[in-house]
Amino acid sequence: MRIEKLKQNYGLQVRLVHFPLHPETPAEGISLSSRGDDAARKARQLRMKGLMEIEGLPYGERTHTYNSRLAQELGKWADTQEGGEALHDAIYKAYFVHGRNIGDAQVLVSLVQSVGLSTDGARRVLEERSFKSAVDKDWAVSRQIGVTGVPTFVMNGHGAVGAQPYEVLEQFVSASGAVRTEK
Numbered sequence: 001m002r003i004e005k006l007k008q009n010y011g012l013q014v015r016l017v018h019f020p021l022h023p024e025t026p027a028e029g030i031s032l033s034s035r036g037d038d039a040a041r042k043a044r045q046l047r048m049k050g051l052m053e054i055e056g057l058p059y060g061e062r063t064h065t066y067n068s069r070l071a072q073e074l075g076k077w078a079d080t081q082e083g084g085e086a087l088h089d090a091i092y093k094a095y096f097v098h099g100r101n102i103g104d105a106q107v108l109v110s111l112v113q114s115v116g117l118s119t120d121g122a123r124r125v126l127e128e129r130s131f132k133s134a135v136d137k138d139w140a141v142s143r144q145i146g147v148t149g150v151p152t153f154v155m156n157g158h159g160a161v162g163a164q165p166y167e168v169l170e171q172f173v174s175a176s177g178a179v180r181t182e183k
Contacts, residue, residue, distance in 0.1 A: 086115035
């Protein structure tokens with residue numbers, strides 16, 4: 001994956017900042033059949049599948065889009081836990097490969113369990129919304145720096161929007177001051 005390669009080649013530390021892609025989406029989700037005609041939906045699906053293949057990422061045929069707010073809050077919590085990075089991958093696969101509702105607390109707790117994190121801790125975070133303010137801050141930062149889509153890469157006040165080829169991201173981090181580490 002491009003980000004892992006950049007981290008390795010440049011010694012970068014990556015911090016995820018969450019973005020409110022579609023915060024108006026209800027908890028039960030929205031059927032993708034409500035977004036345009038069949039041909040347009042299939043074209044979007046093929047485009048996304050192609051982009052994910054380039055990245056070496058799995059991608060399934062989704063039927064719904066779901067609200068990611070609770071997943072973002074749980075992701076912020078996971079970042080404070082040993083081995084928490086694994087939850088981000090589990091959430092990605094649940095949503096983009098298996099079409100699961102990542103706005104559903106039970107789905108999220110099952111994902112936490114699958115990566116070996118504390119299900120009791122996760123339930124507490126979801127019930128108390130203890131990382132709500134952290135995600136609110138991320139959303140404010142996203143607006144402040146002008147994020148309009150995902151992914152957006154930001155370094156030293158400069159940004160690159162969209163799924164970029166590795167070479168473009170490498171030029172971006174170099175131009176932003178990162179120095180390639182010796183191997």
